[in-house]
Amino acid sequence: MDTQKIRPDFPVLSKKWNGKYPIYFDNACMTLKPRQVIAAMDEYYTEYPVCGGRSLHKMAKMVDEKVAGSREKFQKFLGAKRHEEIVFTRNTTEGLNLVANSLDLKKGDIVLTTDREHNSNLIPWQMLNGKKGINHVVVHSAPDNTFDIEKFESLMNKNVRLVSMVHTANLDGYTIPAKEIIKIAHDHGALVMLDGAQSAPHKPVDVHALDVDFFALSVHKMLGPTGMGVLYGKYHLLEELAPFIVGGDTVSDSTYEYTKFLPPPEKFEAGLQNYAGIIGSGAAVDYVEKVGRPEIEKHEEKLNTIITDGIKDIPGLKIIGPQEPGSRGGIISFTVEFPKGGDAHDIAIVLDETANIAVRSGAFCVHSWFNYRKCEAAVRASLYLYNTEDEARKFVDALGKTIGLFT
Ligand SMILES: Cc1ncc(COP(=O)(O)O)c(C=O)c1O
Numbered sequence: 001m002d003t004q005k006i007r008p009d010f011p012v013l014s015k016k017w018n019g020k021y022p023i024y025f026d027n028a029c030m031t032l033k034p035r036q037v038i039a040a041m042d043e044y045y046t047e048y049p050v051c052g053g054r055s056l057h058k059m060a061k062m063v064d065e066k067v068a069g070s071r072e073k074f075q076k077f078l079g080a081k082r083h084e085e086i087v088f089t090r091n092t093t094e095g096l097n098l099v100a101n102s103l104d105l106k107k108g109d110i111v112l113t114t115d116r117e118h119n120s121n122l123i124p125w126q127m128l129n130g131k132k133g134i135n136h137v138v139v140h141s142a143p144d145n146t147f148d149i150e151k152f153e154s155l156m157n158k159n160v161r162l163v164s165m166v167h168t169a170n171l172d173g174y175t176i177p178a179k180e181i182i183k184i185a186h187d188h189g190a191l192v193m194l195d196g197a198q199s200a201p202h203k204p205v206d207v208h209a210l211d212v213d214f215f216a217l218s219v220h221k222m223l224g225p226t227g228m229g230v231l232y233g234k235y236h237l238l239e240e241l242a243p244f245i246v247g248g249d250t251v252s253d254s255t256y257e258y259t260k261f262l263p264p265p266e267k268f269e270a271g272l273q274n275y276a277g278i279i280g281s282g283a284a285v286d287y288v289e290k291v292g293r294p295e296i297e298k299h300e301e302k303l304n305t306i307i308t309d310g311i312k313d314i315p316g317l318k319i320i321g322p323q324e325p326g327s328r329g330g331i332i333s334f335t336v337e338f339p340k341g342g343d344a345h346d347i348a349i350v351l352d353e354t355a356n357i358a359v360r361s362g363a364f365c366v367h368s369w370f371n372y373r374k375c376e377a378a379v380r381a382s383l384y385l386y387n388t389e390d391e392a393r394k395f396v397d398a399l400g401k402t403i404g405l406f407t
Contacts, residue, residue, distance in 0.1 A: 001291065001295045001296070001298070001299045001385065003299075003385070003386055003387070003388045006291065006385060006386050007386050007388075009034040009035055009036065009287075010032045010033070010034055010035075010386055011035060011038075012024075012032050012033075013032065013386065017356055018356065020355075020356040021356065022356050022357075022358060023355065023356060023357040023358065023387075023391045023394060023395065024358050024386075024387070025357060025358060025359050025381040025382060025383060025387065025391075025395065026358045026359060026360050026380075026382060027221070027330065027382045027383060027384040027387075028170045028198055028221070028330075028331060028360070028364070028380065028382035029221075029360055029382070030220050030221065030226070031201070031220065031221055031222060031223050031224075031384050032223070032384075032386065033223060033224070033225070034223055034284075034287050036283050036286065036287055037223055037224060037225065037280045037283045037284050037287065038280075039283070040279050040280045040282065040283035041225060041276040041277070041279060041280040041283075043279070044063070044066070044275055044276040044279050044280075045276055047062075048060075048062040048063055048066075049276075050063060051063065051272050051275075052064045052067050052272075052273065052275055053067075053249050053266075053272075053273070054249070063275050066275075066278075066279045066282070067088075067273070067275065067278050067279070068083070069282055070088075070278045070279060070281050070282030070285070071083045071086045071088070071265075073281075073282045073285040073286065074086045074230050074232075074281070074282075074285060076285075077200070077285045077288075077289065078200065078205060078206070078207045078215065078230075078232050079205070079206030079207050079208045079209060080207055080208065080232055081208055081235070082235055084235055084238075084263065084264055084265055085232055085233055085234065085235050085238065085264070085265075086230055086231075086232060086265060087230065087231040087232075087233065087238070087264065087265040087268045087269060088228070088229070088230060088265070088269055088273060088274075088278055088281075089216070089228075089229040089230060089231050089268075090227050090228065090229055090274075091218045091220070091227065091228070091229040092118075092120055092195060092196070092197040092216045092217055092218045092229055093120040093218075093229075094229055094231075095214075095216030095217070095229055095230070095231030096120050096121050096124060096164070096193070096195060096216050097120075097124050097244070098231055098241075098244040098268060099164075099193055099214050099216075099231070099233070099241070100124035100125065100127075100128060100164075101124070101244055102241040102242045102243065102244050103161070103162065103191075103241060104242070105128060105132055105134045105161060105162070106132060106133075106134070107132055107133035107134070108133065108134070108135070108159060109132075109134045109135070109159060109160075109161040109162075110134070110135045110136075110137055110157070110159045110160040110161065111125045111128075111134060111135070111136050111137070111160075111161065111162045111163075111164055112137050112138075112139055112152070112155060112156075112160055112162070112163045112164070112165075112190075113125065113136065113137075113138055113139070113163075113164055113165055113166075114138070114139055114141070114147065114165050114166055114169075114176065115138050115139065115140045115141055115368075115369060115372070116141070116166060116169045116171045116172070116174070116366055116369050117165070117166050117195070117366065117368065118166060118170055118195065118197070118364075118365045118366055119365045119366070119367065119368075120195070120197075120365070121164055121165070121166060121195045122136075122368055125164070134161075135159075137155060137160075139151055139152045139155060144322065145172070145174065145320075145321050145322050146174065146322060146327075147174075147176045147177055147181070149177065149180060149181070149184075152181065152184065153184055156184060156185065156188040156190065157188070158188070158189065160185070160188060160190045161190055161191065162190060162191050162192070162193060163181065163182075163185040163190050163191070163192045163193070164192075164193040164194075164195070165178075165181065165192075165193075165194060165195065166194075166195040166197075166198070167194040167195060167196045167198070167199035167200075167205075167215075168196075168198040168199035168202065168203070168329055169198065169321070169331075169366075170197065170198050170331070170364055170365070170366065170380075170382075171320060171321065171331075171333060171364055171366045171369055172319075172320045172321025172322070172328055172331055172333050173198070173304075173321060173327075173328035173329040173330060173331030173332075173333075173382075174321045174322055174327060174328060174329075175199060175203070175327075175329065178194060178210055178212065179209075179210055179211075182210055182211050182212055183211075186211065191213040191214070191237070192212050192213050192214075193212070193213060193214035193215070193216070194210075194212050194214070194215045194216070195216055196215045196216060196217040197216070197217055197218050197221055198221070198329070198331075199217075200215075200217045200222065201217070201221050201222030201223075201288065201296075201384075202293065202296055202297060202300060202329055202330055202384075203293055203294075203296070203297045203329070204293045204294060204297075205293075207232050212232075213233065213234050213237055214231065214232065214233045214234075214237070215231070215232040215233075216229065216230070216231050216232075217229060217230050219277075219281040219284055222284055222285075222288055223284040223287050223288060224277075224280055224281045224283075224284030224285075225274075225276065225277040225280040225281060225284075226277075227274060227277060228274060228277040228278065228280070228281045230281075231268070233264070235264065238264035238265070238268070239263065239264060241264075241268075243261055243267045243268060243270075244268060244270075245268075245270040245271075246259075246270055247270045247271055248270065248271050248272070249262075249266060249269060249270060249271060249272070249273075250262060250266060250267045250268070250269070250270045251267075288385075291385050295385075296384070296385045297329070299385060300329055300330030300383045300384070300387075301325060301326055301329070301330075302389070303330070303383050303387055303388075303389060303391075303392040304325035304326075304328060304329070304330060304331070304332060304383065305325045305326075306389060306392040306393060306396070307325075307332050307381060307392050307395060307396060308323075308324075308325040308328075308332060309325075310392075310393070310395075310396030310400075311332070311334065311396055311399055311400075314336075314399075314400065314403055315407065316336050316337035316338075316339075316403075316407060317334050317335070317336050317403065318334055318335050318336075319332065319333070319334045320333040320334060320335065320378055321333065330382055330383035330384065331380065331381075331382045331383075332380070332381045332382075333364070333378050333379065333380040333381075334378060334379055335375060335377075335378045335379075336379070336403055336406070336407075337407070338406045338407070339406075339407055340405075340406050340407060341406070342405075342406040343361075343376065343377055344361040344362065344376070344377035344378050344379045345361045345362065345377065346406065347359075347361065347379050347399070347402055347403065347406070348360065348361035348379055350402045350405065351395075351398055351399065351402055354398065354401070354402070355394065355395075355398035357394070357395055357398055359379055359380060359381050359382075360379070360380045360382070361377060361378070361379050361380070362377050362378075363376075363377060363378075364378070364380055381395060
């Protein structure tokens, strides 16, 4: 992959902060935006900044055409059978909440998750425990931090209605064996939802081949505009789901007493939409597909190997998750012992101040995993297609110096 060709597309990479170019390793949170995505949104705002889905004038029709184009791009990107299976949302969180709130879960139904869920795939189930009496059961990882398929299978029973799991964890980059999990869940009559926030932007995903029932992602984690996400659902399941947020654009007719909802995806896309965002999202798909997800995956593994090899022997440093970089995609999270005081946040601040390296520190919205282990916080470097081998080596060097200040 030719990062030198890619990097000029990202205006922010040529903006110096304190006289230095940034090294951006916070991609699991939000990725940078290429000029192609910015231009697509600019075009909407300058040429046809109007509503879609309602009016019949030329500008509105242009919006409809562009929105339909973006939907088809996501259909192909995810391997969905129909474009109606793609629902535009604000983010992964909204997609997961939509399914959690719209599925007819009842008292006693069980929802299974992994032990490394982002709060977005944990709190909805805790809320439903309080509201409806559903049971949330956690499948704890095996001692080597991989998915414990035997434990999972032993927890399956007729009350498990939904298996809702993080496909690739933002905690450590580990990807669960989704196909095997889905097969087992289906054999027991359960539905499966994958949180694809960290998988779809980084590796090929084919929802049809996986046979997954629901799949949520955030477009701002794959070069797209902020506040944009996609929920995929099998069409017949989307048809059965109750609408979540309701109002304009979700119905074909209403009286004072009665409402006739539109079919999916419209019944889930209430009110005027983020048209610039949807159009920019289509441009993000084009960009990621042009580079190619198999190439992105290989590239991240190469950089992850440089970083892992460079930091794994630092005394007191522990990498979270499987130890071999090939099992952690583009993510390197670690804790450090701090004999002289200081914490993960200090490491992140010093890296930023001294070397312009942007990483994340804290619990990465996976507080449950940290609390269970009585561990406070970690540092996370997360990679994407514009990061270079040189940046990976600079990170190793800067981290060694930074940790030296605290040990
Ligand atoms: C695995 C995972 N799931 C869900 C989310 C939530 O994404 P968003 O905030 O875009 O809804 C994130 C964000 O970091 C994530 O990494």
